[in-house]
Amino acid sequence: MKYYKDQPDEGDFVVAELTDVDQNSAYADLEKYNDVNGLIHISEVSRSWVQDMRKELDEGEKTVAQVIDTEGDSLTLSLKRVNDKKKRDIMERWKKEQKAEKFIGSLADKLEKDKDEVYNQIGFKLQKEFETSFHGFEIAEAEEDLLNEMFDEKTVEKIQEVSREKIDLKQEKLEGKIEMTFPQGDGLKRIKRSLNEIDEGVEINYISAPEYSVTAWGRTQELAKKRIDSVVKTIRSKVSDQGGQFEFSRA
Incomplete structure (x- = not known):
C-alpha cells in the first residue's frame, strides 16, 4: 500500500x-508509511494502570494508535487516546484501502500504465481529495463532475469502470414516490420525456396513474441520497418545462 504523505502528522x-x-515500551511499524515506526510508552497503553506491557500487547498485533509527537527518529504513539469507535473506523478504512490497491492495479492495466505511475498521477490525488483512494472509487459515479475537474475524460471513464467492476453499488437503498400530472392531452408522451434520462443506480417504476416509485442505491446512504436528489431535481425540471405538476415524497 502506498500513501501520498511520507509520515503522519501529530x-x-x-x-x-x-x-x-x-515491559515498559513497544515499537510499531506504521502500515501506510514506508520505513516509519513509532514508540508506545507504558503510560500511553491504557487509562488504567499497567505494570507490564507484555501482558497487554502481543508482537505482530495490529492496532490503532494516535500520533502524539512527531519529533525524533520514532514517532510517539498513544493507544489509550483511541476510543473503540475510532478504532473500528480506522481499521475499516485501512482494510478498504488495501482493496483499493488492487483497484489501482486494475486501473493501471486499463490505462496501460505502470502501477507506480498511476499511484503518483491518480491514487495520491484521490487520497488527498477523499481521504482514501477507495472512497474515490466508491463515489466515482456520484461525484463525476468533481472527478472531471481532477482528471481527463479517459481517466474518469476508467476509474468508473473499475468502480463498477469491483464495488457493489446496490447496498444502501432509499425509496420515494413521485406524482406527475399534465393538463395537456398528450400527457403520456410528456411523462416519457420526463423519464428518458435516468442516472445509473436509480430505478423508476410505474405504480398507478399518476404515481411512480423511485429507488436509488449507493455504497453509502450519502451516495444513495445524492442519487435520488439528483434524479428528482432533473425530473421536476422537465415536468415544469412541459407545463406539468410534480410532487415527490420519501417512502
Whole structure:
C-alpha cells in the first residue's frame, strides 16, 4: 500500500503493527508509511494502570494508535487516546484501502500504465481529495463532475469502470414516490420525456396513474441520497418545462 504523505502528522490516527514489546515500551511499524515506526510508552497503553506491557500487547498485533509527537527518529504513539469507535473506523478504512490497491492495479492495466505511475498521477490525488483512494472509487459515479475537474475524460471513464467492476453499488437503498400530472392531452408522451434520462443506480417504476416509485442505491446512504436528489431535481425540471405538476415524497 502506498500513501501520498511520507509520515503522519501529530494528532493523526494510524494502523500500527507491534514489532517489539517489552515491559515498559513497544515499537510499531506504521502500515501506510514506508520505513516509519513509532514508540508506545507504558503510560500511553491504557487509562488504567499497567505494570507490564507484555501482558497487554502481543508482537505482530495490529492496532490503532494516535500520533502524539512527531519529533525524533520514532514517532510517539498513544493507544489509550483511541476510543473503540475510532478504532473500528480506522481499521475499516485501512482494510478498504488495501482493496483499493488492487483497484489501482486494475486501473493501471486499463490505462496501460505502470502501477507506480498511476499511484503518483491518480491514487495520491484521490487520497488527498477523499481521504482514501477507495472512497474515490466508491463515489466515482456520484461525484463525476468533481472527478472531471481532477482528471481527463479517459481517466474518469476508467476509474468508473473499475468502480463498477469491483464495488457493489446496490447496498444502501432509499425509496420515494413521485406524482406527475399534465393538463395537456398528450400527457403520456410528456411523462416519457420526463423519464428518458435516468442516472445509473436509480430505478423508476410505474405504480398507478399518476404515481411512480423511485429507488436509488449507493455504497453509502450519502451516495444513495445524492442519487435520488439528483434524479428528482432533473425530473421536476422537465415536468415544469412541459407545463406539468410534480410532487415527490420519501417512502
